[in-house]
Amino acid sequence: MTATIKAKKSNNLAFPQGIKRYGLKGILNLIFRPLPTLESNRNRYGDIYYSPAFSSFPPFIVIGNAEGIEALFSADSELFESGTSNTAFQALLGSQSILQLDGKPHQKRRKLLMPSFHGQRLQSYGTIITDITQSVINRWQKDDIFSMRKITQDITLNVILQAVFGIGQDNQYDQLSQQISKYLDLFNSPLYTSALFLPILQQNLGQWSPWGNFLHQKKKLHQLLSKEIDKRQNNIDSEDILSLLLSATDENGEHLSQSEIMDELMTLLFAGHETTASSLAWAFYWLHSHPECYHHLQDELNTINLDTDPTAIAKLPYLSAVVSESLRIYPTALFSFSRTLTTSWEFMGYSLEKGMSLAPCIYLVHHHPDIYPNSKEFKPERFLDRQFSPYEFIPFGGSNRRCLGYALALYEMKLVLATVLKQVNLKLVSSQPILPVRRGFTMSPKGGVKMQVKEFFNPSIVE
Numbered sequence: 001m002t003a004t005i006k007a008k009k010s011n012n013l014a015f016p017q018g019i020k021r022y023g024l025k026g027i028l029n030l031i032f033r034p035l036p037t038l039e040s041n042r043n044r045y046g047d048i049y050y051s052p053a054f055s056s057f058p059p060f061i062v063i064g065n066a067e068g069i070e071a072l073f074s075a076d077s078e079l080f081e082s083g084t085s086n087t088a089f090q091a092l093l094g095s096q097s098i099l100q101l102d103g104k105p106h107q108k109r110r111k112l113l114m115p116s117f118h119g120q121r122l123q124s125y126g127t128i129i130t131d132i133t134q135s136v137i138n139r140w141q142k143d144d145i146f147s148m149r150k151i152t153q154d155i156t157l158n159v160i161l162q163a164v165f166g167i168g169q170d171n172q173y174d175q176l177s178q179q180i181s182k183y184l185d186l187f188n189s190p191l192y193t194s195a196l197f198l199p200i201l202q203q204n205l206g207q208w209s210p211w212g213n214f215l216h217q218k219k220k221l222h223q224l225l226s227k228e229i230d231k232r233q234n235n236i237d238s239e240d241i242l243s244l245l246l247s248a249t250d251e252n253g254e255h256l257s258q259s260e261i262m263d264e265l266m267t268l269l270f271a272g273h274e275t276t277a278s279s280l281a282w283a284f285y286w287l288h289s290h291p292e293c294y295h296h297l298q299d300e301l302n303t304i305n306l307d308t309d310p311t312a313i314a315k316l317p318y319l320s321a322v323v324s325e326s327l328r329i330y331p332t333a334l335f336s337f338s339r340t341l342t343t344s345w346e347f348m349g350y351s352l353e354k355g356m357s358l359a360p361c362i363y364l365v366h367h368h369p370d371i372y373p374n375s376k377e378f379k380p381e382r383f384l385d386r387q388f389s390p391y392e393f394i395p396f397g398g399s400n401r402r403c404l405g406y407a408l409a410l411y412e413m414k415l416v417l418a419t420v421l422k423q424v425n426l427k428l429v430s431s432q433p434i435l436p437v438r439r440g441f442t443m444s445p446k447g448g449v450k451m452q453v454k455e456f457f458n459p460s461i462v463e
């Protein structure tokens with residue numbers, strides 16, 4: 001049940017209106033019906049509203065307009081901490097990764113990881129991405145039916161393992177990629193997803209209980225990653241992330257501990273492929289349910305060859321607009337990390353006290369009627385007609401916590417789409433609209449987007 005709280009006066013500035021307390025129904029709505037719940041909260045309380053504590057989540061102020069996002073993202077980042085409020089991710093990813101760091105240690109970790117996702121290093125991933133996509137296409141036969149979400153997960157997982165982690169393909173590689181998928185696929189089940197949000201369900205009653213199984217799968221994954229770390233200890237190539245983490249030292253010359261490295265690998269694995277896989281599956285869905293957009297994109301792709309420089313492919317304007325519009329309409333992360341105040345602060349006319357958290361709501365901003373008229377319609381042209389500010393279009397969050405892998409995600413989405421669409425004519429198996437469904441912390445297309453191979457454009461691919 002929800003009820004409006006009275007505006008609280010402090011220093012003559014009102015406190016945002018909002019929800020008074022969550023009952024069980026309110027919590028379940030937030031977990032399993034987040035989009036209508038966010039929309040109805042906005043209709044009731046406005047663009048900026050209060051959400052009280054529930055389960056392990058602290059009370060926070062939801063920000064659903066560009067003005068609020070600008071005030072937050074352009075403020076001095078020392079006013080906030082995010083690591084301390086990111087405790088919900090600990091069960092899944094561990095407690096010692098970049099997500100849980102703040103201040104100087106956070107800056108230092110970003111500086112260490114950043115080069116792996118930008119510049120020359122990023123460009124060098126282009127061929128790996130197209131090769132991995134090509135090997136998937138080569139396995140397809142006419143009339144094959146598959147879940148596009150599974151295909152894109154397979155591609156993005158291989159990209160992160162090979163390109164970013166530098167893990168070579170051997171027996172252990174197959175075991176590792178299967179175990180990662182098994183671990184993350186647990187969150188297709190509402191029971192496992194609920195447990196992430198409700199620690200009371202995190203009861204280990206043995207391997208056959210849901211949480212016991214989750215811990216067992218996590219342990220198996222840790223064992224496989226530990227083997228990789230041990231293998232690499234003796235063969236540090238200075239370029240890839242695993243080598244960087246192994247060779248990094250702090251000001252006292254101390255190396256990162258094994259558990260710090262493990263948690264960072266888990267975080268990058270998760271952040272680096274789950275989100276990209278769902279975003280790509282959405283892009284395939286939108287294109288194939290909007291023939292005019294599909295044909296517009298095919299016209300543009302006709303201007304390039306498969307051996308065109310990947311960086312040139314990534315600059316194609318309509319392809320870029322399709323990717324942006326897919327990330328806008330159903331963002332895989334509904335919120336970016338919340339920012340907890342380290343001191344009292346006046347925000348948008350409200351007086352907030354130290355300890356209050358601010359939660360930028362990506363979904364509400366992306367569906368703000370002042371920024372995106374008819375926001376539920378898929379219209380890539382929006383991104384050709386005007387340029388949106390970094391406070392209006394925020395699929396990757398912003399400021400000092402902006403997604404570290406955003407450039408890789410965009411590059412990967414464009415190259416995978418171009419490589420597939422230039423060679424394969426696909427169709428959606430059902431004409432029913434597909435809605436987002438929760439998969440752990442992210443949102444994913446319900447049913448995974450079933451698609452079928454109609455024909456191959458390049459006859460040399462056909463068996």
Ligand code: HEM
Nearest residue numbers: 271272275276333336337396397398401402403404405409
């Ligand atoms: C479409 C794909 C992706 C989406 C939608 C996405 C979204 C996000 C969002 C919303 C945040 C929080 C930002 C904030 O609070 O301001 C974030 C953080 C992060 N993302 Fe991504 N991400 C994607 C892909 C990736 C990839 C490919 C990687 C790396 C391999 C990655 C690594 C990270 C990391 C390490 C952080 C934490 C940054 C920090 O705490 O400083 N993400 N991402």
